Amino acid sequence: MKLHHDYDLSHANTMALTCTAHTAIELFDTADITPAITYAKLNSLPLLVLSGGSNVILPNKLKACVLLPRFNGIHTISKSDTHVLISAKAGENWHEFVQTCLDNGWYGLENLALIPGLVGACPVQNIGAYGVQVSDFIEKVIAYDLTTGTQCEFKNAKCQFTYRHSLFKDNPNRYLISEVIFKLHTSSDHVQSNYGDLAALSLKLAHQDNRKTIHPKDVFNAVIAIRQSKLPDPKVLANCGSFFQNPIISMAQFTSLKTQHASLPSYLIDDNNVKIPAGWLIDMAGLKGGGIFPILTHRLQALVLTNHTPHIATANDIQKSQDFIIDTVHDKFGVQLVREPVWIDEQGYHA
Numbered sequence: 601m602k603l604h605h606d607y608d609l610s611h612a613n614t615m616a617l618t619c620t621a622h623t624a625i626e627l628f629d630t631a632d633i634t635p636a637i638t639y640a641k642l643n644s645l646p647l648l649v650l651s652g653g654s655n656v657i658l659p660n661k662l663k664a665c666v667l668l669p670r671f672n673g674i675h676t677i678s679k680s681d682t683h684v685l686i687s688a689k690a691g692e693n694w695h696e697f698v699q700t701c702l703d704n705g706w707y708g709l710e711n712l713a714l715i716p717g718l719v720g721a722c723p724v725q726n727i728g729a730y731g732v733q734v735s736d737f738i739e740k741v742i743a744y745d746l747t748t749g750t751q752c753e754f755k756n757a758k759c760q761f762t763y764r765h766s767l768f769k770d771n772p773n774r775y776l777i778s779e780v781i782f783k784l785h786t787s788s789d790h791v792q793s794n795y796g797d798l799a800a801l802s803l804k805l806a807h808q809d810n811r812k813t814i815h816p817k818d819v820f821n822a823v824i825a826i827r828q829s830k831l832p833d834p835k836v837l838a839n840c841g842s843f844f845q846n847p848i849i850s851m852a853q854f855t856s857l858k859t860q861h862a863s864l865p866s867y868l869i870d871d872n873n874v875k876i877p878a879g880w881l882i883d884m885a886g887l888k889g890g891g892i893f894p895i896l897t898h899r900l901q902a903l904v905l906t907n908h909t910p911h912i913a914t915a916n917d918i919q920k921s922q923d924f925i926i927d928t929v930h931d932k933f934g935v936q937l938v939r940e941p942v943w944i945d946e947q948g949y950h951a
């Protein structure tokens with residue numbers, strides 16, 4: 601393991617916020633976990649696990665011991681006629697792992713291409729995109745309980761996966777996920793391409809290759825093309841993806857809003873609840889490209905907040921812009937927006 605004091609995390613979060621951690625420990629082996637816990641206890645420092653920093657808002661000063669899992673390795677555990685069990689260590693880059701799976705003929709994760717972050721974080725918010733959730737393919741999660749240092753295994757059903765949620769999200773900093781076991785298809789027949797723009801583009805790519813059927817590689821390439829056309833690349837313009845959750849409102853409120861705004865898009869949840877797009881609300885409130893400088897919504901995708909002074913802006917700037925957007929949308933539509941990324945306070949706690 602490698603221990604650092606006053607560690608600069610401004611390059612370790614995709615929002616590029618200024619952040620200095622009291623202590624950071626790079627963990628290269630699971631045997632490093634217990635000594636790291638002991639170090640934090642002896643120095644009375646709370647623990648915080650950080651991977652790719654693509655779903656967090658970090659404070660200016662972090663008075664915590666940040667654990668940075670760097671475990672690497674991908675290997676096959678077993679193979680049947682239809683499936684393969686693959687182990688991937690927490691420090692593997694998520695998108696590169698998806699690419700490796702495709703290259704080896706292990707299918708299922710292609711819809712989740714280009715999601716930033718590391719493998720160890722994928723179960724935390726049960727990442728999802730284009731009609732697929734990672735929980736559909738997780739067999740087991742291997743983690744370490746940071747209160748005791750003991751290893752625990754969570755079969756899929758124990759992870760309590762729901763939409764963008766899991767047991768790990770409910771218990772922040774309790775577990776350090778060290779490895780995820782995936783159950784993937786060995787046949788290319790199971791493509792999921794009937795989601796939004798994906799169907800037409802996947803088919804177009806298959807036809808370009810003189811094929812009638814869509815291959816997972818077509819879905820992979822289509823997802824990449826769609827994401828690149830819609831979402832800003834954090835390496836070019838600092839951001840942490842969708843900043844607000846799509847609000848779920850009552851049918852009564854929806855009916856009233858729809859009367860005033862005929863173009864309001866919607867997705868029926870059940871007889872009493874309707875989901876509406878946060879991006880549409882922000883756009884219609886006149887805030888596409890708006891906010892409080894240096895934190896502005898993206899000029900093409902109002903749901904994404906971008907940082908125009910990387911490595912200078914702080915969580916305080918995010919707070920001001922976020923509050924302004926929430927208040928403006930509430931004043932116009934009476935709908936309360938809720939933040940999606942995890943807000944970390946100075947003690948490393950998740951707010």
Ligand SMILES: Cc1cc2nc3c(=O)[nH]c(=O)nc-3n(C[C@H](O)[C@H](O)[C@H](O)COP(=O)(O)OP(=O)(O)OC[C@H]3O[C@@H](n4cnc5c(N)ncnc54)[C@H](O)[C@@H]3O)c2cc1C
Pocket residue numbers: 614648649650651652653654655656669690715716717718719720721722724725726727728729768772773775776777778831832833834839840841842942950
């Ligand atoms: C441009 C962009 C697009 C995105 N698109 C999507 C999308 O389509 N779908 C989607 O679901 N998400 C999306 N995200 C959000 C983000 O990429 C995912 O949530 C991702 O899984 C976060 O990974 P990370 O390694 O960056 O985690 P971090 O941001 O470092 O951590 C996120 C949370 O997980 C915890 N954590 C991290 N690693 C571990 C570990 N090993 N053990 C235990 N806890 C851990 C942290 O404490 C924190 O609470 C997007 C983000 C960006 C910037």
